Amino acid sequence: MPLKKQSVRIGIIGFGTVGAGTAKILLRKGRQLERKLGFPLVLKNIADLDTKRDRGIKLPAGVLISNANTILNDPEIDIVVELMGGIHPAKEFILQAIRNGKHVVTANKALLATEGQEIFKAAEKNNVDIGFEASVAGSIPIIKVVRESLIGNSIQSIYGIINGTSNYILTKMTEEGVDFSSALKEAQALGYAEADPTFDIEGIDSAHKLTILVSLAFGVPFSFKKIYTEGITKITPLDIQFASEFGYKIKLLAIAKQSGKDVEVRIHPTMLPDSHMIAGVNGVFNAIYIESDATGPQLYYGRGAGEMPTGSAVVSDIADIAGGIRNRAADRVQKTIIPEHSDLSIKKIDDIQTCYYLRFSAFDKPGVLSRISGILGEYNISIKSMIQKGRQADKAVPVVMMTHEAREKDMVQALRKIDRLSAVSGKTVYLRVEGGES
Numbered sequence: 001m002p003l004k005k006q007s008v009r010i011g012i013i014g015f016g017t018v019g020a021g022t023a024k025i026l027l028r029k030g031r032q033l034e035r036k037l038g039f040p041l042v043l044k045n046i047a048d049l050d051t052k053r054d055r056g057i058k059l060p061a062g063v064l065i066s067n068a069n070t071i072l073n074d075p076e077i078d079i080v081v082e083l084m085g086g087i088h089p090a091k092e093f094i095l096q097a098i099r100n101g102k103h104v105v106t107a108n109k110a111l112l113a114t115e116g117q118e119i120f121k122a123a124e125k126n127n128v129d130i131g132f133e134a135s136v137a138g139s140i141p142i143i144k145v146v147r148e149s150l151i152g153n154s155i156q157s158i159y160g161i162i163n164g165t166s167n168y169i170l171t172k173m174t175e176e177g178v179d180f181s182s183a184l185k186e187a188q189a190l191g192y193a194e195a196d197p198t199f200d201i202e203g204i205d206s207a208h209k210l211t212i213l214v215s216l217a218f219g220v221p222f223s224f225k226k227i228y229t230e231g232i233t234k235i236t237p238l239d240i241q242f243a244s245e246f247g248y249k250i251k252l253l254a255i256a257k258q259s260g261k262d263v264e265v266r267i268h269p270t271m272l273p274d275s276h277m278i279a280g281v282n283g284v285f286n287a288i289y290i291e292s293d294a295t296g297p298q299l300y301y302g303r304g305a306g307e308m309p310t311g312s313a314v315v316s317d318i319a320d321i322a323g324g325i326r327n328r329a330a331d332r333v334q335k336t337i338i339p340e341h342s343d344l345s346i347k348k349i350d351d352i353q354t355c356y357y358l359r360f361s362a363f364d365k366p367g368v369l370s371r372i373s374g375i376l377g378e379y380n381i382s383i384k385s386m387i388q389k390g391r392q393a394d395k396a397v398p399v400v401m402m403t404h405e406a407r408e409k410d411m412v413q414a415l416r417k418i419d420r421l422s423a424v425s426g427k428t429v430y431l432r433v434e435g436g437e438s
């Protein structure tokens with residue numbers, strides 16, 4: 001079939017969850033996109049290793065191929081869309097596309113967070129664009145917001161629920177009492193999870209996304225390895241229940257805030273007061289709360305994963321880049337240049353100050369509580385409130401405390417000492433609490 005004049009031609013590598021969503025939008029909304037852009041987007045090829053599997057969409061004859069190199073070396077293709085995931089050979093495919101003068105769109109946050117510096121440099125050298133809206137928070141246009149809409153602001157802090165799978169699991173455990181592994185299986189069946197779901201549940205996927213956001217927001221080099229990362233695998237129904245009794249929800253939170261010459265960047269399960277704007281963000285939904293100097297606080301909310309929401313973000317990048325190609329726009333609002341150096345450094349987790357939830361398993365013997373609170377006091381940790389549940393002779397029972405702000409290093413040392421007490425059984429559970437001292 002001869003290609004329409006003025007069309008922008010697209011090749012997708014990877015016909016999985018996101019590839020199928022992207023193809024559905026491009027094919028089903030072709031006319032609408034042409035009307036809005038003023039020229040057609042033509043999906044020339046999709047490459048996948050498996051060309052037989054049903055992906056829920058019928059492609060025109062000849063579109064589906066098995067060899068990605070056909071797309072990478074096709075002089076007619078303007079934009080290569082990498083939706084296969086993983087590091088290799090995705091990185092080599094993207095670099096080859098760039099060398100061949102093609103613009104690139106990708107949803108691959110793992111690749112960008114770990115190898116992005118080299119990829120963005122190559123794109124700059126070859127004067128091509130990289131679209132990566134779908135790499136962070138699925139359907140929420142947060143890359144555009146941070147890179148373009150807030151360009152006149154100094155961003156002070158970002159608090160985000162940016163992993164749909166773990167938020168889905170925590171919501172199912174909190175609201176329906178579903179156990180962890182069943183909730184994870186559901187998230188996988190819905191197409192939310194990564195190929196290796198430990199990335200989702202151990203906080204690694206959130207750290208990949210926060211790496212990208214922090215670089216754009218604070219102008220620091222990609223710092224994935226420096227991000228303190230803790231997942232949700234140790235969260236128990238008991239802690240969810242205690243959190244609720246204190247008026248809190250447990251969320252896997254991505255936090256980035258500037259203080260002086262440091263940026264605090266961390267991912268961990270966090271207790272948020274029920275009244276907090278993002279405590280009620282449930283299921284696969286993501287939310288990002290940003291405080292900037294000119295705008296003040298802003299909240300962005302939407303589906304963070306899944307076929308169509310993510311496909312929507314991919315298509316927005318394709319349309320944006322295609323508009324630049326056809327209309328010969330001098331440039332997009334801001335080129336993505338990832339700095340190699342910055343005056344700001346990433347704060348060590350030991351130095352952060354926050355409030356804490358502590359759950360001890362203690363034998364109900366006279367003097368136990370005063371010994372625990374005495375050790376906390378030695379480390380400048382003061383208790384805000386406490387719950388003790390039940391009394392059982394010769395059996396440890398949970399004792400739960402909420403503290404005022406303390407330094408992480410002090411907390412770790414105090415708990416190490418407390419856990420050595422003969423009246424304390426097992427390792428004390430501690431969770432960080434955000435949302436301000438109440």
Ligand code: NDP
Nearest residue numbers: 014015016017018047048049083084085107108305306310
């Ligand atoms: P899937 O596993 O569903 O799809 C990936 C597809 O790529 C599979 O069909 C796979 O084939 C194919 N593939 C693998 N290697 C090659 C190759 N060498 N050539 C051609 N095709 C290949 O993953 P998703 O669609 O879920 O994710 C894709 C990317 O999008 C990842 O980077 C992910 O992190 C990101 N993302 C995913 C979201 C989601 O909601 N799922 C949301 C946001 C981003 P086969 O199965 O045969 O190996």
Ligand code: HSE
Nearest residue numbers: 163164165193194305
């Ligand atoms: N696995 C990711 C998530 C996909 O659950 O959020 C979206 O990036």
